[in-house]
Amino acid sequence: MSRDEPVTLGEGKRLPRYRWWQQFSRSLFHLQLAGDDGSRQTWSVDVRPGGDADGEVRARLYLDGVHQATAKPPAAFPVPGGAIEVAVSAFGVKRSHYVTPDGSERQLSPDPSSAEGRRARLERTHPAASRAMGAASLVVLAVSLVLGIPQILEQITQIPPVAEMVGTFSSPVQLPAWANISLLVATLAASTERALRLRYNWLLDGGLFGGE
Numbered sequence: 001m002s003r004d005e006p007v008t009l010g011e012g013k014r015l016p017r018y019r020w021w022q023q024f025s026r027s028l029f030h031l032q033l034a035g036d037d038g039s040r041q042t043w044s045v046d047v048r049p050g051g052d053a054d055g056e057v058r059a060r061l062y063l064d065g066v067h068q069a070t071a072k073p074p075a076a077f078p079v080p081g082g083a084i085e086v087a088v089s090a091f092g093v094k095r096s097h098y099v100t101p102d103g104s105e106r107q108l109s110p111d112p113s114s115a116e117g118r119r120a121r122l123e124r125t126h127p128a129a130s131r132a133m134g135a136a137s138l139v140v141l142a143v144s145l146v147l148g149i150p151q152i153l154e155q156i157t158q159i160p161p162v163a164e165m166v167g168t169f170s171s172p173v174q175l176p177a178w179a180n181i182s183l184l185v186a187t188l189a190a191s192t193e194r195a196l197r198l199r200y201n202w203l204l205d206g207g208l209f210g211g212e
Contacts, residue, residue, distance in 0.1 A: 004076040004085075010060070010067035015044055023115040024192075025050050027093045029108035033080050043079055045108060049092045059086040084108065089205055091188075092116075092195030107198060119196040134197070137190035141204040144187040147173050151180070 018028055031043045044062040051057050061069040061077045061084065069077055074087040074095075082100035086093070093116070099105040110116035123130040150171035156162055157169040175183070191205050199205075 004074055005072040007069045007071040007075060007077060010062075010069050013067045015046065015062045015065040015067070018111055018113040020113070023118075026114070027096075027116060028111035028114050029093075029096045029116070030111060031079075031084065031098050031108045033098075035080060041080070043084065044111075045077075045084060045086055045096055047073070047086065047088060047093055047096075049088050057088055059088075089195065089200055091191040091205065094195065094198060094200035094205075096198065116196050116198070119193075123197075133193060134199075137193045138204070140186050140190040141194075144183055144190075145204065147175065147183060148187075151175070 018026065025048060027047045027049060029045045031045075033041050033043060035041045042064050044065070046060045046062065047057070049057060057073060058070055059073050059075050059077075060067060061071075061079075071077065071086075074085070076083045076085050076099075079098070082098055085095055085097050085099055085105075087095035096108045097105045098108060110120050112118075112121070119130075122133075150169075150173045153169050154171040157166060194200070194205060
């Protein structure tokens with residue numbers, strides 16, 4: 001992970017109930033750990049990938065439904081035996097893992113009511129369909145990369161200062177407007193599908209141009 005943001009203490013508020021209309025605006029993950037006294041604890045991470053009311057993206061940590069801490073991703077929340085690391089991309093949460101000092105890690109479980117939880121249930125109940133969806137998303141993003149980058153480079157080199165420095169570039173790929181729009185829509189859908197599984201690649205999922 002990149003540099004973690006400072007963690008501030010929580011306010012003791014209760015974890016809001018997950019609502020059905022929050023499918024693509026809220027991500028919620030849970031982790032079961034043993035406390036110092038051996039009792040079972042439920043740690044939860046609540047993230048609004050699109051940002052809170054003020055536009056800032058924050059991850060909130062809860063213990064048994066009570067707010068403990070807040071940080072802007074990428075964040076690392078200390079918990080018994082390790083830390084919960086949280087990071088987001090332009091399409092959702094790309095990392096929500098419990099990491100121990102020896103380097104082992106495991107992904108937190110998505111809330112069953114969330115979009116991530118529904119996608120995980122599809123993977124359990126219909127593994128073949130799930131694999132097909134994952135493969136389709138990968139193909140769409142690879143095709144988008146191959147067809148999109150030459151056109152983007154051509155547009156960049158049309159900018160006068162850039163053209164003066166490096167010259168112009170003519171893309172061997174020239175798609176009509178409707179095809180580029182269709183490709184963009186397919187790319188957004190594919191990246192969202194991968195985000196629901198916390199799959200992220202800096203090249204395929206926007207990090208190349210998004211600085212992630």
